[in-house]
Amino acid sequence: MSGISEFNAAANADIGREHEIQLGLLRELCRAAGGSGDPDLVGEILQRLIDYSEAHFASEELLMRMKSYDDYEDHVEDHSQILDALRDVAAKHRRGESALVAGRATETLDFVDRHIATRDRRFADYVRNNL
Ligand SMILES: [Fe+2]
Known part of the structure; x- marks a missing residue:
């Protein structure tokens, strides 16, 4: 394997791992926001998710x-759009409109799932074939 194809394979593996962490945080948010959901925990997960998503998107965009x-x-x-949606949910949560968080979290999870299955997959194929 050439240096560049090793780099490409490693980059795709890193991005794949980051997606799993991002999806894991989104699922955690859906769980915490559903039911009686401790507001402090919901706020904490939301902030971690926003911070993680900012870092992940920045590295994907750099690549x-x-x-x-x-x-x-x-x-x-x-x-x-994803970051705007998450920041909007966080603002609503801070204002005490927490009843909206679960629904919005589920919508965002669906959007991110689709994004990974379509746009991210297309980019991974592009990176794999970029010699
Ligand atoms: Fe992406």
């Missing part, structure tokens, strides 16, 4: 720029 990726703009637009 896209390094690879001159052809779907960069639309892909980044999805990332912005």
Whole structure:
């Protein structure tokens, strides 16, 4: 395997692991926000999820720029939508509108799931074939 294909395989493996952590935090948020949900715990998970998502998207976007990726703009637009949705949920939670958090968390989980299955998958294929 050449140096560049090793780099590409490692980059895809890193991104795959980051997706699992991001999805894990989203599922944790859905669980905590459903039922009687301790508000402090919900707020804590939300903040961790926002921080993690910011870091993950930044590294994915850096790799896209390094690879001159052809779907960069639309892909980044999805990332912005996800972060806007999470920040909006966090603001609602801080204002005590916690009843809305569970529904919004589920919607965001569905959106991120679709994003990973479509845009992220397309990017992973692009990286794999980028020699
Ligand atoms: Fe992405």
